[in-house]
Amino acid sequence: MTEKRKYYLTTAIPYVNARPHLGMAFEYVQTDVIARHHRALGDDVFFLTGADENSLKNVQAAEAEGIPTAELVARNTGRFIELTRRLEISNDDFIRTVESKHHVGSQKLWSACRPEDIYKQKYQGLYCVGCEAFYTESELVDGKCPEHQRPPDLVEEENYFFRLSNYQERLERLIASDELRIVPEIRKNEILSFIRSGLHDFSISRSRERARDWGVAVPGDPSQVMYVWFDALSNYITALDYGLDSAADSGSRFARYWPADVHVIGKGIIRFHAVYWPAMLLSAGVPLPKTLFVHGYINLAGVKMSKSLGTVVDPVELIDKYGVEVVRYYLSRYIHPFQDSDFTYEQLEATYTADLAKGLGNLLSRSLTMIEKCGGTIPRGGDGAEDEVAIRALFAEIFTAYERFMADFEFGRALDKVWEGQAALDRYITIHKPWELAKNPARAGELHTVLYILAEGLRMLASLIAPVMPATATEIWRRLGLERPLGEVAWADHKRWGLLAEGLTVDKGAPLFPWLAK
């Protein structure tokens, strides 16, 4: 038995001052698809998600509601946890940045940074007391805060800074060489041009007063609290117990899983992940993550999702209306993994009808009905006829392409290949007319071959859709009479034509994807 290869992947941790929207669901689903696929491949997967609770915005939101910050944060984080459950996300842990081990780990990371990379300096800025935030000249409207219509104060404060400028050349080299790989290429180029334009040091702390005594204390300086990004990014290692005494053990999570194989993030936060984060790790002598997968955003009818515009889609409502599997399928196949995409109910319903009801669901239904009419068990198949060879070759090719697309985070294209298999089976039925073969006892052998090919093809389709629609895949397996859990089957067996044994009793069941109510 060879040692399992480890695979560590993460989502970004959202700040929790608002309800989760469809964009976060998209990120959860994509990351989950990667995680489930890697488990199917046999990897020892650790899938982390979590919540960023140390942002000053949480303090403000709590004040606005008149409740303690800790209470607000716990409540709002609960909504994100609820969403991961409703989406049936298979995360192995959920890190909250209010956890003490996160504070300890963040402080450890700070302390591990080279002393010459962190320095204290006076910072001067235009500060709006109402917003509790600094503004740049360009953000002001007529010299006033756009929110409160009043001129900001010139505030001077001493903060810690990180010497990002020290890392410009190294970061450029690491990214250009793909040692730190950024997918897709466009994001890599974007960040490279940013780095080449010159990196400036950035502030990594706030005064405790300004931070409202909320956040992670700077080690050795009680007057300062970490700038939220510094601690937020460190969640990727603190969740693995970095900073705890036990982390030094060879059997610890940190030793086992770090560095991350992929951080899944939205395009809006690429800079923090492609520049700040690796620089911090370099300074602290911690290995770098291997890949950043940067996804695009979901627009609503061409308009950015925005609460103020009322253009938000609540993923939980979608799940209530269409079901988790459908939402996961739609997001995986039709929201572009790299570019921004539009979300529309029309497209969602159209793909449901075309791909799921008329496609996969109907194929399963007609196939199992025919098997039930012909004895109800999986017949002996495989006479090596020309058509069977063609179907087998097609599925082999589908698996190959699917693996490549999944490795490139091209989930939609991977699913396109899967549906090629579905379409091929429908065509196969039309060509061989099993209902006619059934009328002629002399052609029983042919009939059995046709039915076996259908059942075996469906079995393969189930294993291919499993990362995206785990419950549907499992249900197809059950109806085919398979008892061994799908998840326990090795990838090499999933790919092997002929895994399905004859004699299993099938169960047609109700339509997998019934017509949507008008």
Added chain:
RNA sequence: UGCGGGGUGGAGCAGUUGGUAGCUCGUUGGGCUCAUAACCCAAAGGUCGAAGGUUCGAAUCCUUCCCCCGCUACCA
């Protein structure tokens, strides 16, 4: 201002060594009847944002222009 991405039949997309423009959905016509009024076949539909250039030949290379979007730092 600068850098980058996009502009392909009704919709969503593919198309990087230049060589008669593809896919899925939708539409229309036909076929089949095992199936969730599902399935199969066929057809219609595009001067590939605009103009110019290179070339025997360009969606694909060059130039200019138009439209949309992203980034242009301490912003979850």
